[in-house]
Amino acid sequence: MDNDTIISPSAEQLRDRLVDDLLADKTVTSPRVEEAFRSVPRHVFAPGAPLEQVYSRDIVVVKRNEQGTPISTVSAPEIQARMLEQAEIGPGMRVLEIGSGGFNAALIAEIVGTTGQVTTVDIDQDVTERARAFLNEAGYERVNVVLADAETGMAEFAPYDRILVTAGAWDIPPAWTDQLAAGGRIVVPLRMRGVTRSLVLERAPGSDADHLVSRSAEVCGFVKMQGAGAHTERLWLLRGEQVGLRFDDGALEEPSLLDGVLASERAAVWSGVVVGRAEPFESLPLWLATSLPGFCALTVDSSAGDPGLAVEAGGRWFPYAVAEGDSFAYLSTRPSGEGRVEFGAHGYGPHAADIAASLAGQVTVWDRDYRRGSGPDFAVWPIDTPAERLATRPDRTAVISKVHRHVTISWPSVDSPH
Known part of the structure; x- marks a missing residue:
């Protein structure tokens, strides 16, 4: 075949092929997330990148620091899809995204619809300006794009039914829970002794609502948090x-x-x-x-x-x-x-x-x-929580103390089913 007769796949074809792959391996499991991925033109948020790369399962680097380390990316679609599935976002919800880029905010906007509200925050002006321009170009002018350090959340549009953190966090600032609506959840890639998991955090039920418990945990990787929430290893x-x-x-x-x-x-x-x-x-x-x-x-x-x-x-x-x-x-x-x-x-x-x-x-x-089990339970506690409340299973619980919170990782007792 002559090279001149080869027709490259269109963005729409590549997008549908990517979503089909995400469905096939059960990364995408809900109709709402599927429809969002089929609707949002990912290539708009990564101008200049080859379409085949944009619609692959890899990240697209948007910005690097002086050392060449990525500090802003369009995350791998697999990671974005898993976090959206973890979040269980529905129409009409108010959602705060911490860490901008534009594409993920557009996905969220598709899911919450015109009756919902999406606010995306980033500390880097270059990132927010690009996100604003890309969202406008893709037709998502209704998304709020804010230049700010998200360590203090974003009180202007609170409370939020969902808070999605798309940067690697070392701690959970109090503002995030303060601005969380009743019954809301935080989805955050939390670093614990150098191991990161995307945790779904909700307030514990009843009288224990002073702390957060995890409903699921997924393997993930994100660029590290900047600003007041940054942590130097x-x-x-x-x-x-x-x-x-x-x-x-x-x-x-x-x-x-x-x-x-x-x-x-x-x-x-x-x-x-x-x-x-x-x-x-x-x-x-x-x-x-x-x-x-x-x-x-x-x-x-x-x-x-x-x-x-x-x-x-x-x-x-x-x-x-x-x-x-x-x-x-x-x-x-x-x-x-x-x-x-x-x-x-x-x-x-x-x-x-x-x-x-x-x-x-x-x-x-x-x-x-534990090789064949479901893994540990995670909880996030205020830093002034008494030690006796933290280790409910002392022989199988690790307590990691940070600035604002204690994080507990509790493994099932060996004689319990798991």
Whole structure:
């Protein structure tokens, strides 16, 4: 066929193909969300990007900072669809979106209809100006676009039936709950010891309404919150700029103890836990984050060459690590038959074998108790909540204290059905 006779798919065809894919894998499950995705022209909100990229399942970067890190994106449609399904938005609702871009606000506007109200807020003037222009072009002039730091919410249009946060949040400011209508819910990608989950938060029933409980949790990833709600992680470099340990909550007491640790003798400990290479294990990082003191993220810049981290032939390392004193270990795998791998840990430092065994041991506990379960319960409490109210299951509850809130992650007791 001559190239001149090839006709590229139209935006409408590509959009319908994307929605069909989201329906097929049950990412989109409700008629309202489906109709919104079929109606809103995503390409209007990403001018200049190829249509095939716009209507793929990837993010489209809108703005980067000086270091080249994305600070504003059109999020992956899979993530947007899951959050909208979590939110269960209906016609006539008042919705606040924290983190603009325009496309998601347009989706929400389609769902709430002309009797509802959508307000989208962003701290970056470039982002809000672009969002306003794109929304107008796409026919959603009724959406309120506000330049503001959302740490204090947006009282002008409150109360809200739904608050959707489309930036990675480290904490839940009081204003968000203060501006939430009775029976409302917050959908927020919340960082907990470096692990992010999109949580559906509602006020606890009855006399416990002083705190929020989660109705569902989904794996997600978003650019980090800016402004007053930003949180700076602590990074300790182990090999130049190439390998480091990043703490989202907590810190190393004596970082100098890890100086030169990657040059020390290493140890590998294997758990006996085997999974398929394509098998999801989304609850494992959460279990490690809640069960291992010193949990952190292993960060590696492979663009500078081989980082020199130990892995078995055919295996790999994961960015989940634990550090204690003068030693640390990270999660890894090795081949274990056709299409299968075994979890283990590689450790460095004077106590490499011990710390690797600790990490591998918690993988074994996860496999025994939680691998096939529904995962933990999450709750968000005012920071002045007495400690005795937080840990209802002390042996299976992690309490993460932030600025405004405590976050509890409670795993089912081993003898309860899950």
